[in-house]
Amino acid sequence: MENTKKFRREPLTDTQLLMTITIGIFFAMYLIAMAVLKGGFLRPQQIFDMLNDNAPLIITSCGLTIVMIAGGIDISVGAVTSLVVMSCVLYLNRGGNIFVSVLLALGIGLAFGLVQGYLISYLEIQPFIVTLAGMFFARGLTTILSVNPQKAEHEGFAKLRDVKIEISWLGYVAKNGNRIPARIELGVVIALACVLIIFLLLKFHKLGRGFYAIGGNQQSALMLGINVKRTRFITYIISGLLSGIAGYVFMMHTGAGNATNAAGMEMNAIASSIIGGTLLTGGVGNVVGTLFGTLTLTTINKIVVSSGLKDPWWQKITTGGMLCFFILLQSIVLSRRSKKKQS
C-alpha cells in the first residue's frame, strides 16, 4: 500500500493540464513554422523579437491572469498602460528624472488598482463595469494630456532605452557577412522577472493560494478563513501595478507616447490568459501558461504574416479563431474529465 502510493503519479490538476496543452501546442506550432516557413523562424532572434515586441503584453497578461484566477476581470489594463506611457514621456520631456518617472508609472498603475479594487471588492460593484469605466477614464486622460504623438527626448532615458543584451553565439550572419548578435531588450528581462515572481507568488505564497481559493469557490474560501475582500482587492492592485510596469516597458520599446498606444491590449491580454489555460470562471490558471499563451498568439500572427496575408485584419481573424479553438478545447477537456469522475 505504502509502496504503490509512493510511485503513483498524481493526475494533473486542471491548471497543470491546461497549461501543458498550451505549451505543447506552442512548440508543435513553432516546429511546424520552422519546417514549413523556414526563414526567420530558424533564427533564435525570431523568439527574441517576439519577446521584445510583446514584453508589455506579457506583463499585463500576468496581471490579468491573477485577476481571472481570482474570478474577476480587468479590462482597463491597456488604457492604463497607454496613460502611463504618455504621462512618463511628457514628464521626461520636461526634464524629469528617470527614477521619478519609474515611480510615476508605478504610481499611476497603483492608483488605478487601488480605486478599481476598492470599488470591486469592498463596494461589490461588477468588475466588468468598474474596469470599463477605468478604461474610458484612462483613455480620456491620455488624450487630454496630448492629442499628438510625443517622442521621448530625454538623454538619460535614451540611454536606458538602448540598453540591449547582446548574445553573440545566438546571432546569425547577415548577407554582407557581418555577424549580428541576438538582441534582447531590457523590457524582456523585466517581463520574465514579472512572470517568475508571480509564478512563485501563485505557487508558494499564502496570498497566491488565496487567489485560487476565491476563484474556485468564493463562499467556501470565506468559510475556510480567507479574507475574500482583501484578497480580491490585492489582485486588482497587482494588476494595476503591472499595467504601470507594462507602460514603462512599452515606452522603453517605442520611445514615444501616443493616445492610441496599446489600443486593444486588454483584449489581447485576456486572449493570452485564456489561451494559456486560465479559465474565465476562475480558480484555474498559471502565469507560465500565460507566457506561452502570449507566445502562441504572436507566433500564429507571425505565421499568418509570413504566409503572405499581410493585411492586419487577418491577424484579428486568426486571434479570434485561436481563442475559439482554445476555449472549445478547454471545455471539452474539462467536461470529459468531470464525466470520467462520475462513472
Add this chain to the structure above:
Amino acid sequence: MEHELLEMRNISKIFPGVKALSNVDFTLRKGEIHALMGENGAGKSTLIKVLTGVYQMDGGEISVDGDKISIRSPQDAQNNGISTVYQEITLCPNLTVAENMYIGRENGVLVNHKSREKSADKILQELGIPARSTQQLGSCSLAVQQMVAIARAVDMKCKVLILDEPTSSLDDKEVNMLFKLMRDLKAQGVGIIFVTHFLEQVYEVCDRITVLRNGELVGEYLIEDLPQVELVAKMIGKDLDELSSLSEGEEKNYDNAEVFYEATNLSSSDALSFDFKIHKGEVNGFTGLLGSGRSESVRAIFGADKVTGGTVKIKGEDVKVTKPLDAMKHGIGYLAEDRKRDGIIADLSVRENIILALQVMKGFFKPISRSEAEAFADEYIKVLNIKTASRETPIGSLSGGNQQKVILARWLLTHPDYLILDEPTRGIDVGTKLEIQKLVLKLAEEGVSVTFISSEVEEMLRTCSRLIVMRDRHIVGELKGKDLNQAQVMKTIAGGES
C-alpha cells in the same frame, strides 16, 4: 464544578417580524453525538448559525468549557474550537486535498507544499479517509470531500464539531463510513452536533436528542428514552393519529383504466432503455437506492436529459418528447429533485415563481396580466397553505418546505394530466411532508396521474398504488396490491431471491 463542553443559555434571535429563537438552551457534553431535531422553521439552522458566528444572537450566553465566549464571526467560532461541516461542501474543488485542509489558517506567508501534504496524509490515514493529499479535491466523491472537511476541522483541534445535514447526498455505504468517523471522533472526546432529517440515522449514531419547535426548546432526551414515534410527535407537535390515518394505502387496481402515458424502450443520455406506463389517476413510484437510476428515468420521461431512443405514446397517440417544453405541452409537469438548482429562482417573488411554468407554456408573447397573476398566486398560497409574508416576498427567503409548495403550485397552475415529483419531500419538515402526500392523493382522485419518488420507502407505500423498483439502472421489479409492503420492497431492492 464540572463544566460541560458547550453550554448555550437563553439564546434569542429576532429577525424582522419573526422571533426565530426564544430562550433556547442547548448543552453538549464531551464525547457525545447530539442530534438537533426540529421541523423546518423550528430554529435549528438559526441556532447553528448563532453558534458559528454567521448570525449574532440578540440575547443569551454561550460558554465553552465554562468560559463565556462571544462569537462575532466564523473565525471567532473556529478560534474557540467550534467547527462546522455544512451540507453543501464548503471547500475549493480546484485545490488539492492538502490545501483544502490547511488554507486560511497557516502561519507565515510562504506555503510549504511538501510538509503540508505529509501532515495531511497522516491525518487522512489516521481517520481512515480514502483520499490522497495531492489529489485535486474535485476528483473525490462528495462523501470523501465531506470527510476532508471533517479532517480539516479535526486538525484544527476542534472541540465542537457541527455536522449540518452531512448525509443528504451520500449513499448508504458512504453514510456508514461517515458514521464510523463520527464514532472515532467521539471516542477522542469531540462533541458532535448532528443535524439531519433522517430519523433512522439519529437512532443509529446519536446519544442524545434536543428537539426544537417554533424557535422554542421542546426538550433534551437520552436516545433510549425517546422512541422514534414520540420524537416525530415532539417535532411536529401534533397528534400522531394523522400519520397513521394515511398509513394504509388503499389497494387500487388501475389495470383497466385508460393509459395516459406509455414509453417503450425509452432511453436517454443518463438512463438505460426501459418500458413504462401510467394510467389516468394512478399514483406510482420509482424506488431504489441512490444512483439506481430512478431520477434518470423520470428525467427521460420529461425530456430533461437528452433522449436517445424509444417511442412514447400519450393517450394512445405517438408523440415526440425530446425536451421539457414538449412534455409540458402534453400536460406533463416535473418537479425536479434538486430544488435549489433546478427549481426555484431565488430572487424572484413567490408570485413570479408560481407563474413561471404557465407563462412558458403560453409563450412569452401572451403575457399573463398582473392582476391575473396575483389572483393565481393568492389562490395557491391559500390552497397549499404556503407560509410567506406576502406574494411578493422573494422565494429565497422562504423555508425549504414552503419553497417546495411554491414549485408545486407552479405545476398545479398548468393543470397537468401527469405530474412527476422527484423527491418532493426531501429536506422539508414532517408536517409539510404530510400535506404534500395528501395533496398527491387528492390530485389522483381528480384524475391526475402522478409519479412520486422518495428516499423514504414508507412514504411511497403510503401514497403509491404501484412501485417500480430499480437496481443498477435497470427495472428489477414492479410491486402492487398485496406485494406492496416494506419487506417486499427491501427484498426486491436487495436482490429478489427468496
